[in-house]
Amino acid sequence: MSSSVVALTIISGIVAVGSCAGFYARSHHKMDLEQWTVGGRGFGVVLVWLLMAGEQYTTFTFLGASGWAYSKGGPVLYILAYQPLMCVVAFYILPLISEIGRKHRLQTQPDFFQVRYGSRYLSAFVALVGVVSLLPYSQLQLTGLGLIVEVASFGGIHRTPAMIIAFTIVAAFVFVSGVRGVAWVSIIKDVLLLGAAVFVGIAVPYMYFGGIGPMFAALARAKPSHLTMPGATADLGHGWYISSVLLTSAAFYMWPQFFAASFTARNGNILRRNAIVMPLYSITMPLMFIVGFTAVLVLPGMSDSNLALLTIVRKTFPAWFLGVVGGAGALTAMVPAAIQLLTGATMFAKNLCRPILAPGMTDQQVGWLARIMVLVLTAGAMLLAIHSSATLVSLLLLGYDGVAQLFPGVVLGLFSRRVTTSGVFAGLATGISITAALILTGRDPYHGLNAGFIALCFNFAVTGLVSLVTPVHAGELDATLFAVSTSENTEGASLT
Amino acid sequence: MKRPSLRSILLGLIPFAGACFSVALWDRVYPMVLGLPFNFFWLISWLLLTPLCLWGAYRVDAPRTERPPREGSGTR
Numbered sequence: 001m002s003s004s005v006v007a008l009t010i011i012s013g014i015v016a017v018g019s020c021a022g023f024y025a026r027s028h029h030k031m032d033l034e035q036w037t038v039g040g041r042g043f044g045v046v047l048v049w050l051l052m053a054g055e056q057y058t059t060f061t062f063l064g065a066s067g068w069a070y071s072k073g074g075p076v077l078y079i080l081a082y083q084p085l086m087c088v089v090a091f092y093i094l095p096l097i098s099e100i101g102r103k104h105r106l107q108t109q110p111d112f113f114q115v116r117y118g119s120r121y122l123s124a125f126v127a128l129v130g131v132v133s134l135l136p137y138s139q140l141q142l143t144g145l146g147l148i149v150e151v152a153s154f155g156g157i158h159r160t161p162a163m164i165i166a167f168t169i170v171a172a173f174v175f176v177s178g179v180r181g182v183a184w185v186s187i188i189k190d191v192l193l194l195g196a197a198v199f200v201g202i203a204v205p206y207m208y209f210g211g212i213g214p215m216f217a218a219l220a221r222a223k224p225s226h227l228t229m230p231g232a233t234a235d236l237g238h239g240w241y242i243s244s245v246l247l248t249s250a251a252f253y254m255w256p257q258f259f260a261a262s263f264t265a266r267n268g269n270i271l272r273r274n275a276i277v278m279p280l281y282s283i284t285m286p287l288m289f290i291v292g293f294t295a296v297l298v299l300p301g302m303s304d305s306n307l308a309l310l311t312i313v314r315k316t317f318p319a320w321f322l323g324v325v326g327g328a329g330a331l332t333a334m335v336p337a338a339i340q341l342l343t344g345a346t347m348f349a350k351n352l353c354r355p356i357l358a359p360g361m362t363d364q365q366v367g368w369l370a371r372i373m374v375l376v377l378t379a380g381a382m383l384l385a386i387h388s389s390a391t392l393v394s395l396l397l398l399g400y401d402g403v404a405q406l407f408p409g410v411v412l413g414l415f416s417r418r419v420t421t422s423g424v425f426a427g428l429a430t431g432i433s434i435t436a437a438l439i440l441t442g443r444d445p446y447h448g449l450n451a452g453f454i455a456l457c458f459n460f461a462v463t464g465l466v467s468l469v470t471p472v473h474a475g476e477l478d479a480t481l482f483a484v485s486t487s488e489n490t491e492g493a494s495l496t
Numbered sequence: 497m498k499r500p501s502l503r504s505i506l507l508g509l510i511p512f513a514g515a516c517f518s519v520a521l522w523d524r525v526y527p528m529v530l531g532l533p534f535n536f537f538w539l540i541s542w543l544l545l546t547p548l549c550l551w552g553a554y555r556v557d558a559p560r561t562e563r564p565p566r567e568g569s570g571t572r
Contacts, residue, residue, distance in 0.1 A: 029506070030524055041525055041571050074523070074535070077523075077535060077539055080536075080539040080540070080543075081515045081542070082546075083518055083543075084511055084515065084542055084543055084546035085511055085512060085515060085516060085546070087546065087550070088508045088511055088512070088546065088549075088550065091508065091550050091554075092500050092504075092505065092508060096499070139540065172510070185546075200554050212530020212532070213528070213530070213532075214531075215532075216528065216531060216532060216533055216536075220525050220526075220528075220533065227521055227525050227533045227535070227536070228523050228535060229519075229527060238519045238520050238523065241516075241519050242516055242517060242519060245516045246516065263567075267512065272554055273554070274551075275550060276547050276550040276554060277547060279542075279543045279544075279547050280543065280547060282543050283540075283543055285521075286536065289536075300568070415499065453572070455554045461520060
C-alpha cells in the first residue's frame with residue numbers, strides 16, 4: 001500500500017468511528033427541539049467540559065496556531081493569553097446566563113436578548129449577526145478539512161470531494177442527534193488531538209534539534225526577533241496584543257454556539273467549575289506553537305503557512321501517523337462545524353423566521369425548519385469553501401469582531417438595569433458598521449490597535465449614551481434579574 | 497440572582513494584569529526558563545495561575561450561591 005492510501009484509510013477510519021458515536025448518542029433520547037439544541041439541559045460537568053472544550057479547538061487553532069507561529073512568530077502568543085482570560089470572562093457571566101436560560105427555557109442567544117430586552121426585532125438582529133458570522137467560520141472548518149485530505153493523499157485527492165463527503169456526514173449526524181451527538185464525538189476527538197499534539201510537539205523538535213530547549217536556542221540565534229512581538233510582522237506590536245487579547249476574550253463566549261452551550265449545563269456552578277479547569281486544556285497550544293517554530297528552521301519558505309504542521313508531520317513520521325494526525329484534524333474540523341451549523345440553523349428558524357415572517361409556526365414546525373436549515377447552511381458553507389478567495393481570513397475576522405459587538409448588550413444587560421433596548425440596538429449597529437468599515441478596507445490593525453476592539457469601545461460608548469436618554473424596558477426579566485433575591489435555593493424547584 | 501462579589505472580581509483581574517496589560521515587561525526571549533523563551537514561559541505559567549485565581553474567586557463566592565445538593569437526581 002502506498003503512503004497516501006495508508007494515511008487516507010486511517011483518516012476515514014477515525015472519521016467513521018467518530019460519526020458512529022454521533023449517531024449512537026441519539027439512541028437513548030427522544031429528540032424534540034429542547035433535546036436537540038440543549039441536550040435537555042441535563043449535562044453535568046464532564047459533558048459540558050467536553051462540549052465547550054470540543055467546540056473551542058477548531059481546525060483554525062489546530063492548523064492556524066502552528067501556521068501563525070511559523071509565519072508571524074511572537075504575535076502568536078496572543079492565542080496563549082486569550083485562552084485562559086476568556087475562561088475568566090466565562091466564570092463571571094456564563095452562570096448568570098445559564099440560570100436565566102433555565103428559568104425562561106432559552107435555547108439560543110437571541111432568546112436571551114428577547115427576554116432581557118423584550119424586543120423581537122433586536123433579537124432577530126442578533127440572530128442575523130450570529131448566522132452571518134457563523135457562515136465563514138463553518139466554511140473555514142471545511143477548508144481546513146480539505147487541506148488535511150489533500151496533504152494526507154499527497155495531492156492525490158482534490159479537496160472538494162473530500163469536503164463534500166465529510167460535510168455530508170456532519171450534516172447527517174447533526175440532523176439526527178443534535179447536540180448530544182456532538183458532545184460524544186468530542187470525546188474521541190479530544191483524546192486523539194491531545195495525544196497527537198503532545199507527541200508531535202515533543203517528538204518533532206527532539207528529532208531535529210535534540211529537544212525543545214535546543215530548538216528555541218537555535219531559533220533565537222538564527223532569527224532573534226522572531227520570538228518576540230512584532231515578530232515577522234510590521235504592525236502587530238504590544239498595543240495590538242493588548243487590544244486583541246481583550247477583544248478576543250470578550251468575544252469568545254459571544255459566539256452564539258458557545259453562549260448557548262451554557263444552556264446545556266445542569267446548573268450555574270457546573271459552569272464555574274468548568275471555567276476553573278478549562279485553562280489547563282490550553283496546555284496543548286504551546287505544543288502547536290513549538291511545531292510551527294521548529295518548521296521555521298526545518299522548512300523555511302513555505303508559501304501556505306497553514307500547511308506547516310501537516311507538512312512537517314508528513315516529512316518526519318511514517319504515513320500511518322500522518323493518518324492519525326489527519327484524522328484528529330478532520331474531527332477537529334467536523335465537531336465545531338457541527339455545532340456551528342446546529343446553532344445557526346436553530347437561530348434562523350426560531351429567532352429570525354418565526355417572529356418576523358411566520359408568527360403562526362408551531363414548535364414542531366420550527367424544529368423541522370431548523371433541521372432543514374442545517375442542510376441549507378451546510379450547502380452554503382460548502383459553496384463558499386469551494387469558491388474560496390484570499391479574503392476569507394478577513395471574513396473570519398469580520399465574524400469574530402462582529403460577534404464581539406454583542407458583548408455590551410449581554411454584559412450591561414446582566415449587570416445594569418439602566419441599559420435600554422434602543423441603547424443596545426444603536427451600540428450594536430455602530431459596532432458592526434465600524435468593524436465592517438475598518439476590516440473591509442484593510443485597516444486592521446488600525447493605528448496599532450485591533451479593529452474590532454476600536455469598534456467595541458465605540459459600541460460601549462453609544463450603548464451607554466443612548467441608554468441614558470431613552471426609557472428603560474427590561475422585558476420579562478426585570479422581576480427576576482434585578483430583584484434583591486434571598487430565595488436562591490428555590491431555583492432548582494422550577495426544574496421538573 | 498446573585499452577582500459575583502467585588503473581591504471575586506478583583507481576583508479575576510489578576511490574570512488580565514499578568515497575561516495581558518503587562519506585556520511590555522515580559523515580552524523578551526532571555527532569560528530562557530526550562531528551555532523556553534521568557535515570554536512563552538510566562539504565558540504558560542498563567543495557564544496554571546489562572547485556575548488558581550478562579551478557584552480563589554470560587555471560594556469567595558461559593559457560600560453565597562451554594563444550593564442543596566441534588567444527588568441521586570441523575571438524568572440517566
